[in-house]
Amino acid sequence: MKLNKSCHIYGLFQQPMSIKSIFAFVLLLVFQSARAEGEAAPDFIRSIGKIYVVAGVCLIILITLFIYMIQLDRKISRIEKRQKNE
Amino acid sequence: MMRESTTTTLFRLEAWKWTAMAILIYVFIVGWIVPLKPGIIKVSPDRAVAGEQVVIDVTGYNSAFASDSTQLRAWLSLAGDTVLSALHVQAWDDRHLSASFYIPSVFPVRQEAYPLTLILDHGIEGSSVLPNAIFITPASVQDTSELPLWYKDKIEHIHQKAGMQYPFRNILAETIRNTYFHVPMWFCMIILFGASAWYSLKYYKKGDIDADRRSVAFIKVGLIFGLGLVTGMLWAKNTWNAYWSWDVKQNMSAICLLIYAALMVMRSSVEDEMQKARLTAGYNMFAFVLLIPLLFIIPRMTDSLHPGNGGNPALGGEDLDNTMRMVFYPAVIGFILLGLWISQLVYRTDKLKGNL
Numbered sequence: 001m002k003l004n005k006s007c008h009i010y011g012l013f014q015q016p017m018s019i020k021s022i023f024a025f026v027l028l029l030v031f032q033s034a035r036a037e038g039e040a041a042p043d044f045i046r047s048i049g050k051i052y053v054v055a056g057v058c059l060i061i062l063i064t065l066f067i068y069m070i071q072l073d074r075k076i077s078r079i080e081k082r083q084k085n086e
Numbered sequence: 087m088m089r090e091s092t093t094t095t096l097f098r099l100e101a102w103k104w105t106a107m108a109i110l111i112y113v114f115i116v117g118w119i120v121p122l123k124p125g126i127i128k129v130s131p132d133r134a135v136a137g138e139q140v141v142i143d144v145t146g147y148n149s150a151f152a153s154d155s156t157q158l159r160a161w162l163s164l165a166g167d168t169v170l171s172a173l174h175v176q177a178w179d180d181r182h183l184s185a186s187f188y189i190p191s192v193f194p195v196r197q198e199a200y201p202l203t204l205i206l207d208h209g210i211e212g213s214s215v216l217p218n219a220i221f222i223t224p225a226s227v228q229d230t231s232e233l234p235l236w237y238k239d240k241i242e243h244i245h246q247k248a249g250m251q252y253p254f255r256n257i258l259a260e261t262i263r264n265t266y267f268h269v270p271m272w273f274c275m276i277i278l279f280g281a282s283a284w285y286s287l288k289y290y291k292k293g294d295i296d297a298d299r300r301s302v303a304f305i306k307v308g309l310i311f312g313l314g315l316v317t318g319m320l321w322a323k324n325t326w327n328a329y330w331s332w333d334v335k336q337n338m339s340a341i342c343l344l345i346y347a348a349l350m351v352m353r354s355s356v357e358d359e360m361q362k363a364r365l366t367a368g369y370n371m372f373a374f375v376l377l378i379p380l381l382f383i384i385p386r387m388t389d390s391l392h393p394g395n396g397g398n399p400a401l402g403g404e405d406l407d408n409t410m411r412m413v414f415y416p417a418v419i420g421f422i423l424l425g426l427w428i429s430q431l432v433y434r435t436d437k438l439k440g441n442l
Contacts, residue, residue: 046324049122049147049259053324057267057317058114064313065428072431079438 106423113417117266120409123247124149125254126216129204136200137191137225137232139173144183144204147259150211151177157209160185161241162202162220168194170202171239190232191225199223205241212247216256250412253404257325264321265406266413270421271314272339276377277422278308278429279346283374286367298363299440301370302353303433305346307425312343326391335385335392342380345373 045052128145144160151158155177162170172185183206193200204219255262282304289297318336319329330336349369356362385392393405406414 049127050324051260053261053321054118054263054267056320057264060313060317060320061267061271064310064316065424068307068310068428072428072435076435076438079435083438 102423103427106420106427109416109420110424113266113413113420117263117413117417120250120252120413122148122260122262123251123254124206124208124211124214125256125259126204126206126214126219127259129216129219132219133221133223134189135225136189136193136222137227137229139186139188140220141184141186142204142220144185144206146181146183146206146214147254149206149214150180150208151183152180154208154210155183158183159207160187161205161239162187162189163205163241164193164195164200164202164236167240168236169239169241170236188235189222190229190235192228192230192233193224194233194236207241207244209245210247211245213244214254250409252410253407255404261321261325262405262410264317265410266417268314268317268321269414270418271311271317272381273418274421274425275308275311275314276381278304278311278425279374279377281426281429282308283371286370289363289367290371295359295363295440296437298366299436300429300433302366303429303436305349305370306432307429309343309346309350310428311421311425312339312346315339315343322391331391333391334388335381335390338380338384342377345376349373 045056125147126144126149127147130143131140134140134142155175158175158177160172160175160183162172170187170189172187175183175185177183200222201218202220202222204216205213206215207213252262282301285297285301285304288294289301315336322331322333322336323329326333349366352369353362353366356365386394
């Protein structure tokens with residue numbers, strides 16, 4: 001009896017695909033496509049494996065450095081202007 | 087004299103500055119274009135009862151399940167040698183598959199719930215792992231004759247795809263690339279503050295106002311590289327689910343930046359040049375000495391979300407494999423050189439300003 005039970009469990013997919021198991025998979029496919037439609041889309045920043053987080057980090061770095069370089073540039077311009085006046 | 091050769095002077099630059107640019111260009115290109123290894127994003131259902139057959143839907147990332155799906159194999163693993171092989175694996179498309187397992191009603195160990203790790207192997211694309219993919223609650227009727235089922239299967243012949251790929255880490259996913267952008271910010275900041283402390287020491291010994299100028303330039307740029315706090319917050323929001331989770335390393339680096347910000351405020355409040363320089367030098371050396379316990383010792387003593395702290399492995403294992411090292415170390419060097427370059431510009435500007 002025990003042996004029979006485990007045979008049944010393991011035999012489900014190892015036997016030539018029975019109508020039952022094919023039916024089970026078709027059902028599964030239907031459920032899956034239905035669920036895919038109902039699924040809420042992940043927010044933009046976390047889509048595509050959260051790649052936009054990396055983009056954001058790179059942008060923060062670049063923008064900060066640019067702002068600092070602009071400030072430095074203006075500082076140098078002021079010095080040049082003062083130098084010219086003297 | 088300046089007019090005659092603007093084009094040649096434009097490209098006349100010290101070699102280390104060229105190196106900085108070349109390294110950073112390499113880091114930005116390679117850090118972005120190298121793909122991740124295939125991974126598993128989602129398994130549903132993530133809960134099941136033992137003693138039953140369970141069919142799980144798996145969502146992959148960067149995966150190619152559909153291409154040659156006959157080579158697809160799946161396992162659920164409780165521990166190293168207790169493994170269940172999938173009865174059947176069906177690929178729907180490159181990113182979706184279903185796998186059916188029979189979960190024995192009896193387990194080799196006794197627990198409240200049993201987290202199982204899902205392992206997939208594809209003949210071409212290589213293997214992927216999702217730890218704690220599915221939680222099994224014990225069956226009401228336990229059949230001890232099913233115990234050998236746990237030892238029947240083995241994980242064998244795991245494939246690995248050749249070529250450059252970054253590891254896929256659950257939760258991190260693509261953000262593992264931030265290792266090349268966020269982490270070097272802190273390395274650079276520490277180097278700049280260290281250089282600053284060195285020049286402060288020099289000022290203390292010789293009383294040379296030029297050393298003070300250099301040391302302040304390093305602090306200014308070091309504070310700019312404290313933007314690692316902001317990049318870290320963005321990263322934390324999307325992996326730890328909060329911009330600020332009062333993690334010990336977050337707190338300590340914020341304190342450290344405040345100490346240096348206070349130094350700049352103090353400096354601007356002193357009128358006399360010599361007194362200003364002397365105070366800065368003393369404070370700065372003290373601040374750098376404080377930086378070491380704040381950033382390297384205290385975070386290691388308690389639990390922290392950051393890798394390398396509170397018992398987590400540092401800069402190793404799956405978080406930084408040899409492929410990533412090929413980008414990470416150049417990134418650190420590149421950003422440090424960039425920081426030194428900007429500091430030099432600031433120093434030269436301050437010097438011009440001082441000489442007027």
